[in-house]
Amino acid sequence: xxxxxxxxxxxxxxxxxxxxxxxxxxxxxxxxxxxxxxxxxxxxxxxxxxxxxxxxxxxxxxxxxxxxxxxxxxxxxxxxxxxxxxxxxxxxxxxxxxxxxxxxxxxxxxxxxx
Amino acid sequence: xxxxxxxxxxxxxxxxxxxxxxxxxxxxxxxxxxxxxxxxxxxxxxxxxxxxxxxxxxxxxxxxxxxxxxxxxxxxxxxxxxxxxxxxxxxxxxxxxxxxxxxxxxxxxxxxxxx
Numbered sequence: 001x002x003x004x005x006x007x008x009x010x011x012x013x014x015x016x017x018x019x020x021x022x023x024x025x026x027x028x029x030x031x032x033x034x035x036x037x038x039x040x041x042x043x044x045x046x047x048x049x050x051x052x053x054x055x056x057x058x059x060x061x062x063x064x065x066x067x068x069x070x071x072x073x074x075x076x077x078x079x080x081x082x083x084x085x086x087x088x089x090x091x092x093x094x095x096x097x098x099x100x101x102x103x104x105x106x107x108x109x110x111x112x113x114x
Numbered sequence: 115x116x117x118x119x120x121x122x123x124x125x126x127x128x129x130x131x132x133x134x135x136x137x138x139x140x141x142x143x144x145x146x147x148x149x150x151x152x153x154x155x156x157x158x159x160x161x162x163x164x165x166x167x168x169x170x171x172x173x174x175x176x177x178x179x180x181x182x183x184x185x186x187x188x189x190x191x192x193x194x195x196x197x198x199x200x201x202x203x204x205x206x207x208x209x210x211x212x213x214x215x216x217x218x219x220x221x222x223x224x225x226x227x228x229x
Binding site: 004006009034036041042043044045046049089101102103104105106107 | 118147154155156157158159162172204206217218219220221222223
C-alpha cells in the first residue's frame, strides 16, 4: 500500500519555464513533508520542506504548496534550469517523535531542456 | 565535514555470501538510518538507530542486521546474500530535535549485486 504517490514518473520542461512536480498521500497522520533531489550515483539531498500548519513554503526558486484537504502537495521550480535535471522524491512523516520515520514516493525524473 | 560516508561504492556478492556495508557520519548526529532503493522505487527503510546502543526495525528488515556501538558508525550486515537484496543502499543521519523535523543527510550509496 503506497502511502506517498508520485504518479508521473517523468517530466520534461524548457529552460526558464516553470516545473510543477506533484505528490499525493493517503495517510492523514502525515504532518511534515519534504522534497529531496537526487543526481545519478549520488545520495538524495534535502531541498525543501513544509509543515502541515502551513500551506506554502518558499526558498529561492523552489516553492512547495500543501493542500491538506486534497492530501496533495506540489513543488514548483521557477525558473527551471538545466542543473535542476534530477530525480525528485516526495517524502512524508507522521509526527516528530523518536519513532517518526520518512515514507518516500517513487520519485519523478525531471529533465530541463536548454 | 565529510558528512555521511559509505563504503564500498560497489560490490558483487555470490548467493549465500555475507558482507558488511559501512556507514560513518562526522556531524555528531544522533539518528542514523539505512535505506534500500530498488529500480523505479522509492527508498524503503531497513533499520534505524536513535543513538548508540539503540536500534530498531524499519519497513524491510528481513535478511539484515545492524549495530550502533558509537555515535559515528552504523554498519549494515547481510548474513546470507540473496538475489532479492540486489539494490542500492543508502545510509542517512539526522539530528533529532523535539517539536520539529530535521532533514536527513544521505551518503552516496552502495550498489550491491547478488548473483
